[in-house]
Amino acid sequence: MTLVDYLADQGDRLFGLTIEHAMIVLISVALSTIIGVTIGVLTYATATPRRISLAITGVFLTIPSFALFGLLVPILGLGTRSAVVALVMYGLLPIVRNTVTGLRIVDPAIIESGQGMGMGSFRLLFRIKLPLAWPVIITGIRVAAVITVGIAAIAAVINGPGLGKDIFRALARFGTPTSVPQTLSAILGIIIIAVLIDLAFVFIARLTTSRGIRA
Amino acid sequence: MPDMTTTHVANGAEPMIRLQGLTKVFPGQARPAVDSLDMDIAAGEIVILVGPSGCGKTTTMRLINRLIEPTSGRIILEGEDVTSVNPDKLRRRIGYVIQQVGLFPHQTISDNIATVPKMLGWDRKRIRSRVDELLAMVGLDPSTYRDRYPKHLSGGQRQRAGVARALSADPPVMLMDEPFGAIDPITRDRLQNEFLRLQETIRKTIVFVTHDIDEAIKMGDRIAILREGSQIAQYDTPAHILSAPADDFVADFVGSGASLKRLNLSRVRDVELVQWPTAGVSSSRSEVMAALRASDKGAVLVLDEARRPARWLAGQDLAREDLPLGELGHPAEAIVQPHVSLGDALNEMLKSRVGCAIVVDESGAYLGTVDFATVSGEIQALRRDARERSRAQLEVMHPAGIGDA
Numbered sequence A: 001m002t003l004v005d006y007l008a009d010q011g012d013r014l015f016g017l018t019i020e021h022a023m024i025v026l027i028s029v030a031l032s033t034i035i036g037v038t039i040g041v042l043t044y045a046t047a048t049p050r051r052i053s054l055a056i057t058g059v060f061l062t063i064p065s066f067a068l069f070g071l072l073v074p075i076l077g078l079g080t081r082s083a084v085v086a087l088v089m090y091g092l093l094p095i096v097r098n099t100v101t102g103l104r105i106v107d108p109a110i111i112e113s114g115q116g117m118g119m120g121s122f123r124l125l126f127r128i129k130l131p132l133a134w135p136v137i138i139t140g141i142r143v144a145a146v147i148t149v150g151i152a153a154i155a156a157v158i159n160g161p162g163l164g165k166d167i168f169r170a171l172a173r174f175g176t177p178t179s180v181p182q183t184l185s186a187i188l189g190i191i192i193i194a195v196l197i198d199l200a201f202v203f204i205a206r207l208t209t210s211r212g213i214r215a
Numbered sequence B: 001m002p003d004m005t006t007t008h009v010a011n012g013a014e015p016m017i018r019l020q021g022l023t024k025v026f027p028g029q030a031r032p033a034v035d036s037l038d039m040d041i042a043a044g045e046i047v048i049l050v051g052p053s054g055c056g057k058t059t060t061m062r063l064i065n066r067l068i069e070p071t072s073g074r075i076i077l078e079g080e081d082v083t084s085v086n087p088d089k090l091r092r093r094i095g096y097v098i099q100q101v102g103l104f105p106h107q108t109i110s111d112n113i114a115t116v117p118k119m120l121g122w123d124r125k126r127i128r129s130r131v132d133e134l135l136a137m138v139g140l141d142p143s144t145y146r147d148r149y150p151k152h153l154s155g156g157q158r159q160r161a162g163v164a165r166a167l168s169a170d171p172p173v174m175l176m177d178e179p180f181g182a183i184d185p186i187t188r189d190r191l192q193n194e195f196l197r198l199q200e201t202i203r204k205t206i207v208f209v210t211h212d213i214d215e216a217i218k219m220g221d222r223i224a225i226l227r228e229g230s231q232i233a234q235y236d237t238p239a240h241i242l243s244a245p246a247d248d249f250v251a252d253f254v255g256s257g258a259s260l261k262r263l264n265l266s267r268v269r270d271v272e273l274v275q276w277p278t279a280g281v282s283s284s285r286s287e288v289m290a291a292l293r294a295s296d297k298g299a300v301l302v303l304d305e306a307r308r309p310a311r312w313l314a315g316q317d318l319a320r321e322d323l324p325l326g327e328l329g330h331p332a333e334a335i336v337q338p339h340v341s342l343g344d345a346l347n348e349m350l351k352s353r354v355g356c357a358i359v360v361d362e363s364g365a366y367l368g369t370v371d372f373a374t375v376s377g378e379i380q381a382l383r384r385d386a387r388e389r390s391r392a393q394l395e396v397m398h399p400a401g402i403g404d405a
């Protein structure tokens, strides 16, 4: 059976899985962003907290995904919840790191002039520092999203949603006529999601970055 | 009595800013960056803090708007002790301009200028008209620059926008830390002149930091020469600092050529102008000849219909019959206005073949000239002044009669 035949036959089902896969990625990245940017904002200014937050989120990314899923299941059970938590953990490092970097490279003269005009720290953060750090932060989010698309496939081992299910099913039926097209079609879906998300981020970054600091 | 005893603290009207025993010791440093500074800054004056790099000028400025909290001492603004009021509210009453400008790159020029008015809750209409007023005031056309981003402006234009932003809520006080320090000399000169003209109308109390004594002399109503630890070596008018430096430190800092520098303090309008014979472009040759003979000068200045200087004509030029008056001789150069300093007029004069600078009014019409004799006369007067002043000071310290044989 060829890939084209397989796609024609299983198209609807594959489309459903692709949507599922994209959804879990988007939800995880959204959570990573909220948590990661918060951690970055809270820790970027002082050396020790900053190092600790980068070290911990860095360690997350080095835990093999199978092992992490294995650790989460006893606590959160099989299924989407464990999968999302794992993906959120993987997405944190690029977002925390870029938030910290983006905030730290804001020109001190800009901050001094803001303070000198009587902007409080809250206003300075939301009106000046975050908008200026935003192009760097959104690059971090984009990296997190692309990492997460791949790792999400493995979440199928703990009954997670998405295209990973088909990859594992095909692996279990290795040698049958449909196993190769099934695997290929899942990979194709993942690539399509990754490319679309990447493009979407280029577009969103342009849309949300001030014209004054766009490259 | 000359102000021998009043060098640090002006008497009379209540000062706009009074610093009392202001001290800052940075953590881990043995010596204070600012050491028990007492200083009064009078309303409406430009006070220059000048001194070698690292002497504590910037720290002093940041203490005034409390970007740095003092270790001890007090800051009194308009009679009110502001040493422990809410610093953000304090800073909205004090304009702040730094060398790097620090415009917000992600905001348009108009949003940048609107920063403080927005925080103060002004309505949109008022903010918009204030922004346009300020842009015009600093020489940036509002319709052109309002919606531009800082990256689209040149260095000089950014500094103008920075000044507009600092003036936005009409603060009584402005702190300017080397505002023109990063700007090329020609643009800097223009910005300085424009700023002085602006100050004539806005009359702010300005504390202005520079490490350039020439800028200090040009810009200051009063100059505080600082040594390490923001210690005042002399606090006086530019003229007094130039003619009677308090000690060797000040004399060294002011440097050689003090009398040449003093020329920058006198303006063309302060000296008597020298008159040359003049003639209109439509005059006849015999009229011009008559004007020339009637004066002791060797040339006639030809003026156009609007009395603007056009050409210099010497006697021998008149011998040429083939050209009209307006094309004889050589063009009138070295033209200055009355507000220009004698130093600048001298510079112009050096370019002129006749050896004088032509003074014109705002419309460009001829008023007279300044020549080398005027300038050297002024230098002599300034020297005489300085001699008398130091003699007067000697007498204060050693009154005649005591110990005199």
Ligand SMILES: Nc1ncnc2c1ncn2[C@@H]1O[C@H](COP(=O)(O)OP(=O)(O)O)[C@@H](O)[C@H]1O
Residues within 6 Å of the ligand: B026, B027, B033, B051, B052, B053, B054, B055, B056, B057, B058, B059, B060
């Ligand atoms: N934030 C700071 N922390 C520690 N030392 C500082 C700080 N700011 C300035 N200093 C020190 O205070 C002294 C005065 O500095 P500054 O006020 O910047 O001098 P100036 O503006 O006259 O060049 C210098 O010795 C400088 O190293």
Ligand SMILES: [Mg+2]
Residues within 6 Å of the ligand: B057, B058, B059
């Ligand atoms: Mg400085």
